[in-house]
Amino acid sequence: MVKEIERYGIPIVHMATITTISESVGANRIVPTVAIPYPVGNPKFDKGEEHALRKTLVKKALDALAADITEPTQFE
Known part of the structure; x- marks a missing residue:
C-alpha cells in the first residue's frame, strides 16, 4: 500500500x-x-513523559515527510 500511495506522488512515513x-x-x-x-x-x-515521547515521534515523522530522499531511509 505504501508504494502505491507514493507512486501517486504522496510521500508516506511508515x-x-x-x-x-x-x-x-x-x-x-x-x-x-x-x-x-x-x-x-x-x-x-x-x-508528561508520554506526551513528550509522542511529540518526538510525530516530529520525526514530519521531518521525514519533508526530507528529500533517493532510497529507503530510517529516521532515528
Whole structure:
C-alpha cells in the first residue's frame, strides 16, 4: 500500500517497531517506534513523559515527510 500511495506522488512515513518489515514492503521513509503493543507510547511513563515521547515521534515523522530522499531511509 505504501508504494502505491507514493507512486501517486504522496510521500508516506511508515512508523513501525519492526523496521525490516517496513523495508520489505517498500517504505521509503521509516520512523522506528517504541514496542509492538505500544508503537507510539509507553504505559510506564507519566502523562508528561508520554506526551513528550509522542511529540518526538510525530516530529520525526514530519521531518521525514519533508526530507528529500533517493532510497529507503530510517529516521532515528
